[in-house]
Amino acid sequence: MNAKKSPARWLSPASGILFVLHLVLTLLNVGFNGLDTPLSHALAGAAALFFVLFIISERYHPQPLMPRHLRASLPLQISFWTGIFVTAVTCAAWFLLAVTMYQIYGFGGPGIILCFVTLLLMMVSGKAFGEKLGRNVTSASLLLWGFMIAACGLGVMAIMPAFGLVLLPGMLLTGFGAGIARQAAATERDQLTGDEYHYASRLGGWVRVSSALVMLALLTLLLKSNPGRQGIENGYSLLAALALAGVVTALMIPAKRKRNNVTVCQSDNGRFHRQE
Known part of the structure; x- marks a missing residue:
């Protein structure tokens, strides 16, 4: 299947958005309810999961959000x-x-x-x-x-x-x-x-x-x-x-x-x- 038409091409932006969303919710929940709560643990785990998915997608997808030859551009x-x-x-x-x-x-x-x-x-x-x-x-x-x-x-x-x-x-x-x-x-x-x-x-x-x-x-x-x-x-x-x-x-x-x-x-x- 063509990479441009593959649903996998949305993995990077979707996982990136979900990572930021869950990171923000984690910080807010820790601020209001404390760190040692089930919700804080669940949100932090979800943020870590989506971050890993984002890194994997950027590493192996043929068309990542950031082209590999530009990643070292100062x-x-x-x-x-x-x-x-x-x-x-x-x-x-x-x-x-x-x-x-x-x-x-x-x-x-x-x-x-x-x-x-x-x-x-x-x-x-x-x-x-x-x-x-x-x-x-x-x-x-x-x-x-x-x-x-x-x-x-x-x-x-x-x-x-x-x-x-x-x-x-x-x-x-x-x-x-x-x-x-x-x-x-x-x-x-x-x-x-x-x-x-x-x-x-x-x-x-x-x-x-x-x-x-x-x-x-x-x-x-x-x-x-x-x-x-x-x-x-x-x-x-x-x-x-x-x-x-x-x-x-x-x-x-x-x-x-x-x-x-x-x-x-x-x-x-x-x-x-x-x-x-």
Whole structure:
């Protein structure tokens, strides 16, 4: 039977989705009900089973989600990891900020929305600053500085989230750095060529959504395991560590040649490639 028409070609995406789903449910159940429960054990076992199925399918299927010749591509790996760390300093940080405003400061919906608007404005400002500065500075340098600024902001908020004079500058730094990092990450992805660009675009969205779900579940676990201020500090510390991991990833980006004008074209087989 043709591999393209075989039901087995859906094994990788199905097992990958089910693995992430059960991993998220495991983290949430541990947070609310504890680790030593039958449901936690069952969900963790199912997550492990689907992970093994995903690995086996990617190893032996003739048409895996990620072609084997691209798995050692450093630019592609950096693109995926960068997407994960950018998600940490955006979506996850927003969630933790809402919890901080509600639990520590007692803000309701309007107050939380106002904080979100402030953070969004800083992200937009960071993105615009990154676009302007990107004309003279490499995207790798921008990515490095964006993650460093976000890590500083998250680190400040981890020190004393109940102190407003610390939380406000931390929030502003986090939003501004996240905006720069998002812009630089998108520029880095657009500089990929050939199949690397195709698979970075094709699988990058799935990687970001999956990482966002897992991070939100992990933050929920931390908040439930350590109620109050301690859990919030642990959450900000985790996000700051992920932002620092983004700094390390940015340092791994190899030096690029002078940027050329490129366009994205679609070949006869439906795959995208870039032409200079």
